[in-house]
Amino acid sequence: MVSRIVVAGGGIAGLSTALLLARQGYAVDLVERDGPPPEDLGSIQEWQRPGAPQVRHPHMFLGLFRHLLHTRLPDVHVDLIAHGVDEVDMTAPPGIEAPAGARVLASFGSRRATVEWVLHGALRKQTGVRLHHGLSVREVVADQGRVRGVRVDGAVIESDVVVDATGRRSPLVGAFTKEVEESPCGTVYHSRFYRLSDGVPKPPTFLVPVVFAGGAGFGGGLYAHDDRTFAVVFARLPEDETLGRLRRTDAFEAAANAVAQFGPWLRPGACEPIGDVVPMAGLTNSWRELSPETPAGYLPLGDVLCTTDPILGRGASFALAGAAQLSDLMARHPTDLEAVAAGLRAFVESDIRPWYEDGVHDDVERTRSWRATVDGLPEPPAGLPPAVLAALAGQQDHRLWEQAQLRANLMAAPDSLDTPEVRERLDAVLATGWEPPVLSPGPSYAELTDALAAHGG
Structure with a gap:
């Protein structure tokens, strides 16, 4: 019988897992290396999360995430809406009424830190949870093929189960990894956050809470977030030092102002920056499989097993889906941890693996296309995906x-x-003679680099 569970990692995977398991009656210790969030959401931009650098970049929470939140953690969903998250209804195209009985589909944009802040709030109210901030989990303690706890800084926390939600750089999974697949995403990201000024209406987006730009030699987007905040991001090839100048504030602003679609958001007086330009590099698609010697009770989730290009917005959905699956498996097999582990492996293979392969394929094709543009090579039109x-x-x-x-x-x-x-x-x-509308992708690669040169970038 499972008497205590340690959840290692306080990101979306760890927080949602701890909350779901505690609500099933389990005693849960959540161990997180970073400090707790601020009491006031208004101070969330100052929350230091060195263990989760993706928090400092834009996020779009896809329909799967929203669906799971609405059905599995409805109080968290309601709290997010109450704190300024605006959902985008995708049940039918804009301006068209959905037919009777249509499946409800929605997504939303939000700062990652806001989602975690709301999850933290729910956990603080939840009985059966002990929160340990500022501690690093060093290793899994096992005996005779079963988990007995985790070793943290100078101590051991005893448990029957260790849920590893420490992310792609997990300090635990290496001891149990059978094989690893890895391929570069082929991108470096530069992001900056802003807030709309008081009295400025929120400009529209198209179909999703993102305004896209680019696609030939670079990528970019403007992500509408919670509490009237938004973020601009540019993506470039790692070797492209011309666009590498986007790391500078003046160059980044020149590039952002060169995108006509961003104009309603960035026009003078419409907003103010609430953060610096932040890079994110060294990104890989990765897939891990565990060895047969993995002790019963060690259960990895989310980025520990699979990472994909963050611009696709899939990681948060996979994290919450894994937490929900683990919760269901623990309810079905409360005394059989081997069955729980087998169920998780089957879920990851059937539900996550195809998306990993899809992401690898997309990154290879995009990298090929961008390199052709940057090198000035002709490339036939690819057409709409x-x-x-x-x-x-x-x-x-x-x-x-x-x-x-x-x-x-x-x-x-x-x-x-x-x-x-x-x-x-x-x-x-x-x-019928219908033709797809012409989508304006924003400035060309040459126009973007000219804008940087004109502003001294």
């Missing part, structure tokens, strides 16, 4: 819209659009 074409054609056929949104929001498999039905419906829409 099938998911984008299906979403646009979905304004004529709700079934196409629904299928495209389910895939985009991780609620259908990566190959779910590759079916005879989808192809037939697309052909039927195109046969």
